[in-house]
Amino acid sequence: MLINELSKRTGVSIPTLRYYENYGLFKGVSDEKVKTNNYKDYDESIVEKIEMIKGAKEAGFTLSEIKKLIDSWYNNRLSIDKKVEVVKNKINEIDSKIRQLKNVRKLLSECIVAIEKGDC
Amino acid sequence: MLINELSKRTGVSIPTLRYYENYGLFKGVSDEKVKTNNYKDYDESIVEKIEMIKGAKEAGFTLSEIKKLIDSWYNNRLSIDKKVEVVKNKINEIDSKIRQLKNVRKLLSECIVAIEKGDC
DNA sequence: TACAAGTATGAAGTATGGTATATACTTCAT
DNA sequence: ATGAAGTATATACCATACTTCATACTTGTA
Secondary structure, eight states, X not given: OOHHHHHHHHTOOHHXXXXXXXXXXXXXXXXXXXXXXXXXXXXXXXXXXXXHHHHHHHTTOOHHHHHHHHHHHHOTTSOHHHHHHHHHHHHHHHHHHHHHHHHHHHHHHHHHHHHHHTOO | XXXXXXXXXXXXXXXXXXXXXXXXXXOOEEOSSOOSOOOEEOOHHHHHHHHHHHHHHHTTOOHHHHHHHHHHHTOTTSOHHHHHHHHHHHHHHHHHHHHHHHHHHHXXXXXXXXXXXXXX
């Protein structure tokens, strides 16, 4: 698919997609058979990749962190153990973020009680 | 306390504290009795406020969102119901972030299985 | 075939959340 | 009373994550 469809499929704007591609998060391929243009083609796997990027961003990871994760993910020079380690580290970070969020949630819940008592 | 102590108590750098104060997240008071300087005094409640800011930032909220929350929190013109509503909305946002994080976590866990199978 | 719409590329601009720097005044320890 | 350290203010600078703009080429449609 072309970038316009990719944008519609993922809900990510075209400039942002180009920014991501330029950043190295994924790569579309110019069709070798077509010599008249260098329009790039993006396949289904890139839709998935972008959904993953969106999720990771929502989760508070930077593009740089996401890139590192993707790089080790798809890097065949890394051993399986090494890849697993990278991903496990990311999972630990996520767990810590979830704990932090639960903390803030607790604070806010307590705050509601305080507000209702008129203490705020 | 002065800004130096505030910085030490909260672990937030002095430039960042000044940036926050300027942003309107809190406000120190210049001692009226002392005419020779305009050093600002920060009390315990500001330490608490900054801890809250740190937590909210960790949780992925922007300074602008945090400011809105603080403003409604300490705004006496808002009814109790209105304040509770604002905080409850924030709690919903946090719940949604937690769900998002759990999603990404699941994706990564699945990825580990895929890597171990050699599919990555 | 003409022209609107789509695509690629590079460069500049924007918003956020800071940090660094310069200047000037104040306080504190000796 | 003097020098080091602390405080206030303003401005400049920086990184990140985009968005906008300018330019130029390509494609599809009437």
